[in-house]
Amino acid sequence: MATKAKLLEAAEAEFGERGYHDGSIVEITRRAGVGLGTFYVYFESKEAVFRALVTHMGHETRAHIARQVEQAPDRLSAERIGMRAFFEFARSHRNLYKIVMESQFVAEDSYRAYYDSFAEGYRRNLQAAVDRGEIRPGDADIRAWSLIGLSVFLGMRYAIWDETADLEPVVDAALDMIERGLSLGPKP
Numbered sequence: 001m002a003t004k005a006k007l008l009e010a011a012e013a014e015f016g017e018r019g020y021h022d023g024s025i026v027e028i029t030r031r032a033g034v035g036l037g038t039f040y041v042y043f044e045s046k047e048a049v050f051r052a053l054v055t056h057m058g059h060e061t062r063a064h065i066a067r068q069v070e071q072a073p074d075r076l077s078a079e080r081i082g083m084r085a086f087f088e089f090a091r092s093h094r095n096l097y098k099i100v101m102e103s104q105f106v107a108e109d110s111y112r113a114y115y116d117s118f119a120e121g122y123r124r125n126l127q128a129a130v131d132r133g134e135i136r137p138g139d140a141d142i143r144a145w146s147l148i149g150l151s152v153f154l155g156m157r158y159a160i161w162d163e164t165a166d167l168e169p170v171v172d173a174a175l176d177m178i179e180r181g182l183s184l185g186p187k188p
Contacts, residue, residue: 003041003042004042007028007034007038007042007049008049009031010031010032011023011052013031013095015053015098015102016094016099017095020050020102020106023046024046025046050107055110057099058118060093061089068081068084076134079147083174084171087154087167087171088167115148119144122143122147123144126140150174150178154174
């Protein structure tokens with residue numbers, strides 16, 4: 001399993017730097033320090049390793065966030081902690097956005113599966129929070145996709161495009177939006 005992990009790490013570097021079309025299996029194996037034949041023990045093609053990489057990156061991102069939020073006392077705290085964790089993960093895995101974005105053109109089903117996996121977990125967690133009385137009832141699917149969109153685009157803007165941005169005010173503003181929306185308050 002260590003060899004497969006080295007190949008995925010090398011593929012992340014290769015595709016992150018050169019993109020899918022310019023990336024090469026030979027360069028992936030060179031980066032991983034394994035022979036070309038070893039690559040084919042684990043993957044049948046460049047597309048296969050790319051698809052596996054998108055899946056792997058989604059798993060790693062979700063696992064990182066889950067570890068960070070597991071002790072959160074309630075759903076809104078979990079949102080705050082999870083958003084911060086996602087931004088930090090994106091900053092430390094700079095190729096994440098490039099690879100996931102490119103996957104919509106190389107392997108659209110992998111791209112959709114990446115986000116569907118996030119949405120499924122989010123839906124479950126949001127519904128559980130409703131059941132515990134932590135948040136008001138609402139469409140968990142729409143909420144999940146809305147929260148994913150918020151995090152993805154804020155992460156792109158403030159964690160990737162401006163890697164020096166202070167993330168705390170970004171998280172504070174996003175959580176204010178999540179908690180209060182744009183409303184001035186109750187309607188008369």
